[in-house]
Amino acid sequence: MGQRDAIDAAILKAVQQNGRISNADLAERVGLSPSACSRRLDILEKSGVINGYYARVSPKALDYKMIAIVHISLSGQFAKTLNEFESAVKLCPNVLVCYLMSGEYDYILRVAAKDLEDYERIHRDWLSALPHVVKINSSFALREIIDRPNVGV
Amino acid sequence: MGQRDAIDAAILKAVQQNGRISNADLAERVGLSPSACSRRLDILEKSGVINGYYARVSPKALDYKMIAIVHISLSGQFAKTLNEFESAVKLCPNVLVCYLMSGEYDYILRVAAKDLEDYERIHRDWLSALPHVVKINSSFALREIIDRPNVGV
DNA sequence: CGTGAAAGGGTTCACTC
DNA sequence: GAGTGAACCCTTTCACG
Numbered sequence: 039m040g041q042r043d044a045i046d047a048a049i050l051k052a053v054q055q056n057g058r059i060s061n062a063d064l065a066e067r068v069g070l071s072p073s074a075c076s077r078r079l080d081i082l083e084k085s086g087v088i089n090g091y092y093a094r095v096s097p098k099a100l101d102y103k104m105i106a107i108v109h110i111s112l113s114g115q116f117a118k119t120l121n122e123f124e125s126a127v128k129l130c131p132n133v134l135v136c137y138l139m140s141g142e143y144d145y146i147l148r149v150a151a152k153d154l155e156d157y158e159r160i161h162r163d164w165l166s167a168l169p170h171v172v173k174i175n176s177s178f179a180l181r182e183i184i185d186r187p188n189v190g191v
Numbered sequence: 192m193g194q195r196d197a198i199d200a201a202i203l204k205a206v207q208q209n210g211r212i213s214n215a216d217l218a219e220r221v222g223l224s225p226s227a228c229s230r231r232l233d234i235l236e237k238s239g240v241i242n243g244y245y246a247r248v249s250p251k252a253l254d255y256k257m258i259a260i261v262h263i264s265l266s267g268q269f270a271k272t273l274n275e276f277e278s279a280v281k282l283c284p285n286v287l288v289c290y291l292m293s294g295e296y297d298y299i300l301r302v303a304a305k306d307l308e309d310y311e312r313i314h315r316d317w318l319s320a321l322p323h324v325v326k327i328n329s330s331f332a333l334r335e336i337i338d339r340p341n342v343g344v
Numbered sequence: 345c346g347t348g349a350a351a352g353g354g355t356t357c358a359c360t361c
Numbered sequence: 362g363a364g365t366g367a368a369c370c371c372t373t374t375c376a377c378g
């Protein structure tokens with residue numbers, strides 16, 4: 039699962055910075071022939087180390103001007119309870135991130151909304167309706183300081 | 192800043208799902224000729240609607256097995272205080288996300304670490320050392336349920 | 345915005361070391 | 362595993378309608 043050597047690490051770093059780099063340029067950058075580079079990249083993709091390639095689109099351009107951080111507690115920690123909650127939360131398209139957490143709350147969510155009215159709808163129709171929820175705590179981002187797509191680049 | 196019409200929206204949706212789609216394929220998908228599609232994509236990139244393209248790499252493959260959510264409060268809310276904190280936090284490569292928040296804490300951070308020992312180092316050398324910090328509260332992700340790169344795709 | 349053609353570049357083989 | 366060379370395909374980018 040981990041990269042094998044320094045060249046794989048260099049490949050990963052490069053595609054994290056520029057997902058549209060051509061294989062030819064990538065090969066030159068990491069000091070490999072195009073064919074060798076293509077083989078390695080293929081392995082990294084097929085083995086799941088590289089999940090995919092995406093464009094970053096400014097959320098504001100999509101009219102998503104609001105980010106909420108939502109802490110949620112459930113009525114219990116049984117596997118069945120967690121599974122039912124997780125299956126349901128995955129269906130909400132506004133939930134960008136969801137982690138099962140240690141600490142006071144069971145889950146933390148990052149939710150995108152177009153505006154406050156949109157968030158109220160999401161809160162009412164989605165979040166409050168999730169199974170086994172006993173406590174919800176929403177706070178809102180006033181400003182984005184950092185949003186890096188990847189670690190260590 | 193917002194997209195102009197349905198075709199731009201379709202272009203954005205496509206590149207969010209596949210950042211490596213070729214212009215020819217993209218044109219076909221949105222029902223445009225390659226030249227017209229290329230012109231639109233160029234505008235979307237140059238105007239900043241599309242921020243860039245990147246590969247998603249499994250954090251585990253990079254040996255980042257740990258995600259911490261860190262709530263931080265500062266000693267005040269003066270602009271100078273916030274600015275100094277924000278300039279400093281941007282220098283920490285392990286901080287993936289940082290928002291200025293409403294609510295109990297001033298900032299919320301998403302921090303990647305290789306393991307608990309690595310996190311202790313980050314906490315000690317970076318987070319605790321950030322200017323004006325008076326309270327830090329770390330909790331840890333036990334499991335990732337959702338991690339979408341983009342909203343509404 | 346669409347068409348068409350030209351030009352250039354990239355990918356992908358089989359083969360070799 | 363990596364490099365070479367060549368064929369093939371595709372993409373991009375014009376000028377023009």
